Amino acid sequence: AQAQKTDASSITIFAAASLKNALDNAAKAFEKSASTKSVISYAGSSALAKQIEQGAPADIFISADLDWMDYVQKKKLIKDDTRFNLLGNRLVLIAPKSSPVELKITKDFPLSAALGDGRLAMANVKSVPAGKYGSAALEKLGVWGEVQSKVAQADNVRAALALVAQGEAPLGIVYESDAAAEPKVKVVDVFSEDSHPPIIYPIAVLADAKSAAAASAFIQYLKTPEGQAFFTKEGFTVLK
Amino acid sequence: MTSERTALSVSVFQKRNGFTLDVAFESESPLTALFGPSGSGKTSVLNMIAGVLRPDRGLIALSGQVLTDTSKRIFVPPHRRRVGYVFQDAQLFPHLTVAQNIKFGQWFRRHEQSALPVDTVIDVLGIENILKRRPATLSGGERHRVALARALLSSPQILLMDEPLAGLDDARRQETMGLIERVRDEFAVPIVFVTHNVDEVRRLASRVARIVDGRVTAIGTPTEVLGR
Amino acid sequence: MTSERTALSVSVFQKRNGFTLDVAFESESPLTALFGPSGSGKTSVLNMIAGVLRPDRGLIALSGQVLTDTSKRIFVPPHRRRVGYVFQDAQLFPHLTVAQNIKFGQWFRRHEQSALPVDTVIDVLGIENILKRRPATLSGGERHRVALARALLSSPQILLMDEPLAGLDDARRQETMGLIERVRDEFAVPIVFVTHNVDEVRRLASRVARIVDGRVTAIGTPTEVLGR
Amino acid sequence: MFGFSPDEWTAILLSLRVATVGTLVGLPIALVAAYALARWRFPGKVLLDGILHLPLVLPPVVTGYFLLLTFGRQGFIGKQLYETLGFTFSFRWTGAALACGVMGFPLMLRAIRLSFEAIDRRLETAASTLGANSWWTFALVTMPLALPGVLVGVILCFAKALGEFGATITFVSNIPGETETIPSAIYTYTQVPGGEFQAFRLACVSIVIAMVALILSEVLNRRIQKRIAVFE
Amino acid sequence: MFGFSPDEWTAILLSLRVATVGTLVGLPIALVAAYALARWRFPGKVLLDGILHLPLVLPPVVTGYFLLLTFGRQGFIGKQLYETLGFTFSFRWTGAALACGVMGFPLMLRAIRLSFEAIDRRLETAASTLGANSWWTFALVTMPLALPGVLVGVILCFAKALGEFGATITFVSNIPGETETIPSAIYTYTQVPGGEFQAFRLACVSIVIAMVALILSEVLNRRIQKRIAVFE
Numbered sequence A: 001a002q003a004q005k006t007d008a009s010s011i012t013i014f015a016a017a018s019l020k021n022a023l024d025n026a027a028k029a030f031e032k033s034a035s036t037k038s039v040i041s042y043a044g045s046s047a048l049a050k051q052i053e054q055g056a057p058a059d060i061f062i063s064a065d066l067d068w069m070d071y072v073q074k075k076k077l078i079k080d081d082t083r084f085n086l087l088g089n090r091l092v093l094i095a096p097k098s099s100p101v102e103l104k105i106t107k108d109f110p111l112s113a114a115l116g117d118g119r120l121a122m123a124n125v126k127s128v129p130a131g132k133y134g135s136a137a138l139e140k141l142g143v144w145g146e147v148q149s150k151v152a153q154a155d156n157v158r159a160a161l162a163l164v165a166q167g168e169a170p171l172g173i174v175y176e177s178d179a180a181a182e183p184k185v186k187v188v189d190v191f192s193e194d195s196h197p198p199i200i201y202p203i204a205v206l207a208d209a210k211s212a213a214a215a216s217a218f219i220q221y222l223k224t225p226e227g228q229a230f231f232t233k234e235g236f237t238v239l240k
Numbered sequence B, C: 001m002t003s004e005r006t007a008l009s010v011s012v013f014q015k016r017n018g019f020t021l022d023v024a025f026e027s028e029s030p031l032t033a034l035f036g037p038s039g040s041g042k043t044s045v046l047n048m049i050a051g052v053l054r055p056d057r058g059l060i061a062l063s064g065q066v067l068t069d070t071s072k073r074i075f076v077p078p079h080r081r082r083v084g085y086v087f088q089d090a091q092l093f094p095h096l097t098v099a100q101n102i103k104f105g106q107w108f109r110r111h112e113q114s115a116l117p118v119d120t121v122i123d124v125l126g127i128e129n130i131l132k133r134r135p136a137t138l139s140g141g142e143r144h145r146v147a148l149a150r151a152l153l154s155s156p157q158i159l160l161m162d163e164p165l166a167g168l169d170d171a172r173r174q175e176t177m178g179l180i181e182r183v184r185d186e187f188a189v190p191i192v193f194v195t196h197n198v199d200e201v202r203r204l205a206s207r208v209a210r211i212v213d214g215r216v217t218a219i220g221t222p223t224e225v226l227g228r
Numbered sequence D, E: 001m002f003g004f005s006p007d008e009w010t011a012i013l014l015s016l017r018v019a020t021v022g023t024l025v026g027l028p029i030a031l032v033a034a035y036a037l038a039r040w041r042f043p044g045k046v047l048l049d050g051i052l053h054l055p056l057v058l059p060p061v062v063t064g065y066f067l068l069l070t071f072g073r074q075g076f077i078g079k080q081l082y083e084t085l086g087f088t089f090s091f092r093w094t095g096a097a098l099a100c101g102v103m104g105f106p107l108m109l110r111a112i113r114l115s116f117e118a119i120d121r122r123l124e125t126a127a128s129t130l131g132a133n134s135w136w137t138f139a140l141v142t143m144p145l146a147l148p149g150v151l152v153g154v155i156l157c158f159a160k161a162l163g164e165f166g167a168t169i170t171f172v173s174n175i176p177g178e179t180e181t182i183p184s185a186i187y188t189y190t191q192v193p194g195g196e197f198q199a200f201r202l203a204c205v206s207i208v209i210a211m212v213a214l215i216l217s218e219v220l221n222r223r224i225q226k227r228i229a230v231f232e
């Protein structure tokens, strides 16, 4: 049984894992309205990009950052004209619910002092988008130098969130969409949009998509208010 | 019946799928021979005296000291029994040299007054040349002799020997019998001895128990049990 | 010297740290006994005839067929030699029952004309009651008898027996000797036989090689070698 | 049933299939390799030994990436396979089975090899004097005596395959119904808010499966041990 | 040297330390557990056995998360430790060692247990008749005879610990100089476009270390085997 259905009524989506809840719901709704089934493979953006490079049978790629979309675009693996920026997100500074900490994120804000000898939980600052954005923001705000040595880099945003939720780290930097759903943490402050490169989830149809038409239809659906609602509900911002 | 003076008193019962061992005998003799066809239960009796096999029911006592008494739930563990056991199939430690195998027993009983002079045993058993070798490189007879030496030198309170002279050539057999006699007489260590050889029984034993099918069918002096 | 008529011709040399085996003998006798003190190299010679030990140099031939010839790089692997080997220490397969152990050899040589009647062997060796048991539950003598049966029933072209009568009581020893005589005479299977027992040699062997320290020191009829 | 979604059921069944196939296909290879490493001397033996341990030493992601480069449809083995046999591992459950098998392989190999090395070779000698050539000796003596180790190897490999995630997701991605195994599904759930409960539930399924396999192997092992025990 | 950055050198040395400590601390526990599972009967044995296999069955991330919940500073064991002894695993290399040890533990346990079960117990009986109590018997007979298996267990655990990534990063995250081991560093490199070369270089270091350990164990093993071989 060929499970990768090549018929036009089914599309395969490779998507960054953090999109699961929203994208699952969107795909379910789309299946009802357009009777196109979608199979979604969630993994890290890097793994997905490399799999696409190796001929993965996907129709759509949604990356969690621009780098990996650029990577596949440079290799001519996507239809250039279908690429656009689907979503955005906001970075927030979080602390455990019970923490008394109060901080305003401004230039040279006393982050290091607030940490004491605790750790600042972030996603990996070299490889994970949220970590990259976070370190860029801290650098711009002039506090990276002080806190750099106090950063605990997690595998992904969710793991960083867990470190704060567990009280291992007194502070952490994660996406707003993650922080909102975790009752054991509170948002201390939100990073301003201009403190870091824009957080963008780009989407594109792949060059050798088997169901290019259906894929385009799905992307169109995601642009409709109905489609966008699934993402805003999970805390993402929808980019115009 | 079981008195302080009785050197060894054995009365054991065990059922093992199909085979029933029901042996009872007493002996004040310095050397008791267990005699009987193959599969009759001789090794099992030795194992029970050594404490490596537990009878279902039974009592084993040596010089007034109870070693096993199932009715009183007494069971002295093997390492406290001070037996010297020559197993039917050597059971040398493969990872130790011959010398280390022999030291093994000596070391654990180093505080007991030592029984035999080491050199004599090694000499009589002819193992001086193989002391540094490991059991895997020994011939069958050599292995057996090392096992004998190991048991003899472990300062035992009682010696259990399961066909100790098997695999020895005639000359060495004679010498070894002499050694066993010395242990028996000079060091006054009681010995229980399993053999199929009538000559050995006649020469060494003062008491013989014939075991057939797990039961003692005759017990007495060699002449009484074996005839002339 | 080595002629077609010579039943068995052995001439082997091997150095093993410290021990040198340098044995050469020929025998047309139906039963050749290897006799000698423990550690003299008897088992090694049998192992070389069976092909489980390779001599450094040497030639082994049986009824004109060369089994080992180091100078011509001939080495017939053990499973093609059709030997029946009674090992000094049984070597039963622990995962098989007694019956399966015995079948093991029969099965591989089922196309050879079968030698002995199975029932007789089982009866003479007294193992009918233990056929369904596994070796771990056997007594020492029982194990040995099973090993004997296994070798006898494997349709051998030559029988190698390393102290086959050790651990048997007198009655069974006599019966077994009778069986061996039958194999020797009725089925005309040549036998090489290791023992320490002079009586066995006298009764069974027509030719004896005395091996001492890895060398043949005497060869001839039992009377010639052992005296009267 | 038990409130699992159809996708989850698919993942559970797929995991079972992937782990089973990965283990069973790996078994004969492990037997041969273990035998070779335990018994033969050949040039490059240590190197081979080292290579066979690699999936253990390298982070799973690296192994997965390596599989992708080798057995992917563009990979130098994968391409051949696809062009000659029309068979491909990439993004198929077979690829997941390959990844799981590869990751569990060193464990299976080691346990089996350990058992082969512990066997009393005199018994093999005895078999040869009874007319068994090396194949028969292996089948009738070596293998049965090594069974406890083979069983341990199988169970280790199976357990590892059940838990394998990094190599699988890197090699064949995480496609529901095709390559989404229990661990991949767990991973996905941990990546979104509110997925903990479902992740936990799936982890429990893994545990139950492993437990059943373990108990089975334990029962079998006890039987085998009883059979081949040298002493009762 | 070799063009590695200081951070990479730190990661390499740290990996060595973490893997070594994790293995060596786990060893005595594995010995006891293996002995208990091989020799004793007690209620809940199968359950214990199952639990000890869990790190193998569960995705590493789950194990890491579980460690965080248990041994983290707020965890129910971690808290006690911190309050009574002032000792904490969180964000320390000791935590990485714990994670690696836990992940490698089942492998070590199984190999050792397999060896214990294969020992001819008549030799232990012989030791007891010579006056050795159970401790001495274990030390002088059981342990030496099981050495090949112990060695295999140690090498499996060490190799696994060298490659362990998921549990470590989830439990103690990735702090250069404190908890960034080789696999963490490799993972980081694989997640950035163009990081393949550096990832590859570090992977080679892992391989070399594992190879050296393997060869050492092989040499030792050959010696042991020679010593305790039943047949030359």
Ligand SMILES: Nc1ncnc2c1ncn2[C@@H]1O[C@H](COP(=O)(O)OP(=O)(O)OP(=O)(O)O)[C@@H](O)[C@H]1O
Pocket: B130, B136, B137, B138, B139, B140, B141, B142, B167, C016, C017, C018, C019, C037, C038, C039, C040, C041, C042, C043, C044, C045, C088, E232
């Ligand atoms: N690996 C080895 N290194 C050194 N010597 C060895 C080795 N293997 C065997 N030997 C020696 O070879 C000699 C011959 O051994 P073999 O087993 O042939 O003796 P045997 O005549 O059968 O003795 P027994 O009657 O005791 O069985 C013995 O002295 C033995 O110690």
Ligand SMILES: Nc1ncnc2c1ncn2[C@@H]1O[C@H](COP(=O)(O)OP(=O)(O)OP(=O)(O)O)[C@@H](O)[C@H]1O
Pocket: B016, B017, B018, B019, B037, B038, B039, B040, B041, B042, B043, B044, B045, B088, C130, C136, C137, C138, C139, C140, C141, C142, C167, D232
């Ligand atoms: N687990 C078992 N199940 C059934 N029978 C057993 C078991 N273990 C031993 N036996 C039987 O118990 C009997 C006595 O064995 P034991 O070893 O005591 O005999 P033995 O007198 O020493 O014989 P041998 O002279 O042959 O050494 C044997 O018939 C043996 O088959």
Ligand SMILES: [Mg+2]
Pocket: B042, B043, B044, B088, B162, C139, C140, C141
């Ligand atoms: Mg006996």
Ligand SMILES: [Mg+2]
Pocket: B139, B140, B141, C042, C043, C044, C088, C162
């Ligand atoms: Mg011999």
